[in-house]
Amino acid sequence: xxxxxxxxxxxxxxxxxxxxxxxxxxxxxxxxxxxxxxxxxxxxxxxxxxxxxxxxxxxxxxxxxxxxxxxxxxxxxxxxxxxxxxxxxxxxxxxxxxxxxxxxxxxxxxxxxxxxxxxxxxxxxxxxxxxxxxxxxxxxxxxxxxxxxxxxxxxxxxxxxxxxxxxxxxxxxxxxxxxxxxxxxxxxxxxxxxxxxxxxxxxxxxxxxxxxxxxxxxxxxxxxxxxxxxxxxxxxxxxxxxxxxxxxxxxxxxxxxxxxxxxxxxxxxxxxxxxxxxxxxxxxxxxxxxxxxxxxxxxxxxxxxxxxxxxxxxxxxxxxxxxxxxxxxxxxxxx
Amino acid sequence: xxxxxxxxxxxxxxxxxxxxxxxxxxxxxxxxxxxxxxxxxxxxxxxxxxxxxxxxxxxxxxxxxxxxxxxxxxxxxxxxxxxxxxxxxxxxxxxxxxxxxxxxxxxxxxxxxxxxxxxxxxxxxxxxxxxxxxxxxxxxxxxxxxxxxxxxxxxxxxxxxxxxxxxxxxxxxxxxxxxxxxxxxxxxxxxxxxxxxxxxxxxxxxxxxxxxxxxxxxxxxxxxxxxxxxxxxxxxxxxxxxxxxxxxxxxxxxxxxx
Ligand SMILES: Nc1ncnc2c1ncn2[C@@H]1O[C@H](COP(=O)(O)OP(=O)(O)OP(=O)(O)O)[C@@H](O)[C@H]1O
Ligand SMILES: [Mg+2]
Numbered sequence: 348x349x350x351x352x353x354x355x356x357x358x359x360x361x362x363x364x365x366x367x368x369x370x371x372x373x374x375x376x377x378x379x380x381x382x383x384x385x386x387x388x389x390x391x392x393x394x395x396x397x398x399x400x401x402x403x404x405x406x407x408x409x410x411x412x413x414x415x416x417x418x419x420x421x422x423x424x425x426x427x428x429x430x431x432x433x434x435x436x437x438x439x440x441x442x443x444x445x446x447x448x449x450x451x452x453x454x455x456x457x458x459x460x461x462x463x464x465x466x467x468x469x470x471x472x473x474x475x476x477x478x479x480x481x482x483x484x485x486x487x488x489x490x491x492x493x494x495x496x497x498x499x500x501x502x503x504x505x506x507x508x509x510x511x512x513x514x515x516x517x518x519x520x521x522x523x524x525x526x527x528x529x530x531x532x533x534x535x536x537x538x539x540x541x542x543x544x545x546x547x548x549x550x551x552x553x554x555x556x557x558x559x560x561x562x563x564x565x566x567x568x569x570x571x572x573x574x575x576x577x578x579x580x581x582x583x584x585x586x587x588x589x590x591x592x593x594x595x596x597x598x599x600x601x602x603x604x605x606x607x608x609x610x611x612x613x614x615x616x617x618x619x620x621x622x623x624x625x626x627x628x629x630x631x632x633x634x635x636x637x638x639x640x641x642x643x644x645x646x647x648x649x650x651x652x653x654x655x656x657x658x659x660x661x662x663x664x665x666x667x668x669x670x671x672x673x674x675x676x677x678x679x680x681x682x
Numbered sequence: 683x684x685x686x687x688x689x690x691x692x693x694x695x696x697x698x699x700x701x702x703x704x705x706x707x708x709x710x711x712x713x714x715x716x717x718x719x720x721x722x723x724x725x726x727x728x729x730x731x732x733x734x735x736x737x738x739x740x741x742x743x744x745x746x747x748x749x750x751x752x753x754x755x756x757x758x759x760x761x762x763x764x765x766x767x768x769x770x771x772x773x774x775x776x777x778x779x780x781x782x783x784x785x786x787x788x789x790x791x792x793x794x795x796x797x798x799x800x801x802x803x804x805x806x807x808x809x810x811x812x813x814x815x816x817x818x819x820x821x822x823x824x825x826x827x828x829x830x831x832x833x834x835x836x837x838x839x840x841x842x843x844x845x846x847x848x849x850x851x852x853x854x855x856x857x858x859x860x861x862x863x864x865x866x867x868x869x870x871x872x873x874x875x876x877x878x879x880x881x882x883x884x885x886x887x888x889x890x891x892x893x894x895x896x897x898x899x900x901x902x903x904x905x906x907x908x909x910x911x912x913x914x915x916x917x918x919x920x921x922x923x924x925x926x927x928x929x930x931x932x933x934x935x936x937x938x939x940x
Pocket of ligand 2: 726
């Protein structure tokens with residue numbers, strides 16, 4: 348699960364004299380210490396890139412034979428019957444479940460996380476800021492199994508009537524159509540994922556908002572900005588790259604989250620009809636692979652799961668690249 | 683467009699620390715008033731109370747009265763946001779918004795005031811940049827980031843940003859202290875032009891600068907560190923520099939200080 352870490356607003360902002368910070372070789376003095384450290388850093392970078400490439404190669408090599416034998420369309424089929432003489436498998440269902448649940452998780456956690464971060468850094472009384480920040484950092488470190496348990500035991504009974512209400516009132520809209528499934532629906536999983544990644548989004552956003560230079564905030568206030576206008580003119584633009592990084596990190600975690608989801612999903616019966624509804628069950632890539640680890644009995648079966656894993660790998664990669672592009676496009680304005 | 687400021691018996695505190703004590707003065711409209719005095723005597727602190735920017739600092743508060751013509755800046759019904767829209771401020775370090783273009787920097791205050799019309803914005807951005815003597819240097823790159831300008835240009839950009847909202851008063855806290863002599867002269871010329879429209883108060887450590895740009899000069903001093911700063915005297919600049927009424931002013935100006 349790669350992600351756009353290492354990008355922070357402060358890296359990219361000009362120093363007090365308006366020049367961009369020194370980077371790469373421009374900062375090197377050519378002394379021994381510099382060269383040793385430079386060499387070590389380069390080596391680590393190369394190792395990471397090589398490792399990721401090797402993983403990709405491994406996935407591809409393992410997946411190709413299974414894909415070649417597959418007699419269903421890998422991308423558009425909803426069947427999953429790998430192995431046997433005539434394997435038929437496709438990822439459409441996992442792709443849909445993974446993407447919708449993660450998107451929903453982002454739609455909930457990013458605005459809420461940014462809001463909480465703004466509250467802690469800009470609105471909370473001074474005595475509250477440190478404890479609140481520490482608490483959020485602590486929550487970010489809670490293992491996902493705990494969120495899974497909590498979702499199953501505490502949140503699920505509470506959510507059932509909510510789902511019933513939404514199906515009742517909004518059921519005409521395909522995304523909210525009733526399916527007869529309750530419990531581990533996509534919608535429910537999206538919410539649990541949102542709660543799970545909320546602390547990461549909050550912790551990282553809080554960190555960048557906190558670093559907004561006082562000069563920028565005072566600049567806005569001196570123009571007659573209200574607090575909220577000051578936040579919009581100074582704090583949010585400054586924190587933007589950081590918030591994007593945080594969201595991508597969170598999205599990466601949501602896409603690949605296994606334990607909590609495996610725990611909660613209602614798997615669909617074979618051959619159940621397609622629906623757009625978020626109140627449908629369904630497996631994500633990660634939960635499907637985890638739930639069926641026992642099935643990796645022969646290479647062609649295993650290959651099918653690895654092919655699914657490869658899609659997850661590519662998906663995460665694409666998401667991160669998009670985030671990169673978004674951040675780069677604004678870069679001219681922060682250098 | 684310009685208004686008179688009347689300060690009566692102003693004390694400024696940071697928490698329980700009294701930073702400035704008993705300041706009373708009048709700042710005439712369409713004039714430049716310079717604040718001089720040793721470091722730590724409360725010039726910035728006092729300046730910030732004139733547009734309630736001291737309230738941004740935790741623990742900052744005042745006692746006393748500041749009138750802008752007939753408006754009491756500290757009346758309970760007075761919104762600090764309104765005060766700051768009327769009394770603009772330029773800081774020691776140029777602080778353009780780094781994520782905004784030159785154009786957006788100048789337009790920022792107007793947009794806060796709800797001006798949306800593109801034509802109006804274009805017009806005011808141009809006249810403000812002209813007013814800040816920056817137009818010819820940036821007119822071809824209005825959409826480039828403001829942080830890409832030189833320090834002196836950035837400071838003039840900040841001045842353009844401040845005058846774009848047509849304030850009554852412009853406060854400047856050592857606006858040239860981070861700049862080279864050429865940029866400093868450019869800003870001093872600018873101050874001379876701006877005073878026909880605005881009331882200007884400038885803090886400076888540079889005596890020559892105070893002598894060059896200001897009509898009136900206020901000298902602040904403090905008895906000892908830990909003591910609150912006080913206004914020693916305020917008078918016409920020529921008088922302060924040639925024939926001050928207080929001995930300590932003369933000592934400070936002639937460099938026989940401390
Ligand atoms: N944010 C703050 N919190 C607490 N005390 C402060 C703060 N800012 C300034 N002070 C104190 O208030 C007093 C006046 O400071 P101020 O910055 O107004 O001086 P100044 O005359 O502007 O000095 P300089 O010429 O160095 O800018 C000093 O004793 C200073 O330590
Ligand atoms: Mg100062």
